[in-house]
Amino acid sequence: KGIMVCTPANPSGKVFSREELEAIAAAALEHDLFIFTDEIYEYFVYDGRQHLSPGAIPEIADRTITISGYSKTFSITGWRIGYSVCHRRWAEMIGYVNDLVYVCAPAPLQVGVAAGIEQLPESFYQHLRDSFVRKRDKLCAALAEAGLKPYVPQGAYYILADASRLPGRTSKEKAMYLLEKTKVASVPGEAFFHDDGGENFLRFCYAKPEADIDEACRRLRSLGGANSATGRRTSPSACRCGRKCA
Ligand SMILES: Cc1ncc(COP(=O)(O)O)c(C=O)c1O
Missing domain, CATH: 3.40.640.10 (Type I PLP-dependent aspartate aminotransferase-like (Major domain))
Structure with a gap:
């Protein structure tokens, strides 16, 4: 064991x-x-x-x-x-x-x-961290503006975001809704949790060229902070990172 x-x-x-x-x-x-x-x-x-x-x-x-x-x-x-x-x-x-x-x-x-x-010198690893932090912060800011509260990652290159505002009974339906609306793909939270713990999460990956991240951010923002399904407004301050998204 x-x-x-x-x-x-x-x-x-x-x-x-x-x-x-x-x-x-x-x-x-x-x-x-x-x-x-x-x-x-x-x-x-x-x-x-x-x-x-x-x-x-x-x-x-x-x-x-x-x-x-x-x-x-x-x-x-x-x-x-x-x-x-x-x-x-x-x-x-x-x-x-x-x-x-x-x-x-x-x-x-x-x-x-x-x-x-x-x-490879130490600068390779430093550059890796710097470039991924930049992409993380951009994507977190866009997710927060779209009302999908990001849980700002301390490491790796994924962001779990709260997708409760999106229509859909399951995280898979929410991911499909986002894909149809914005053409931004995410992995449904249900893939990572026992029982129904992941139903309100979507996982976004930022291991992509910076231009692709910028385009994804633009598309996510086009979703608007207002919840088209319920009319509820969510604000960027929903983000917990206290950095650019706050
Ligand atoms: C936590 C973790 N471990 C291992 C792997 C496997 O990596 P690979 O099969 O590319 O070596 C992944 C891939 O996503 C991962 O997220």
């Missing part, structure tokens, strides 16, 4: 703090659990936050299976280059199973990723 931790998280953009990870570590020790971590967005952390790997907490290092990859950092989704870090005794067993389902990433692609890891 284990606890699954995704930091920075998809879809919420949550970045777990040291205190939160230590609380998770204490629970894992008390109940003798593995910790599986997905850290694929580790370089996408904003506003001066630091990514902290649960496996770096000494008390739980030998029970933590860290899983990550380079598809997001180097924009190479589809290359299927990932990795896992864990204690030797788990690694051997993971290797047996992995061999049955995947075998090996193509060697030339591994060489390319290795060159990226070795040669």
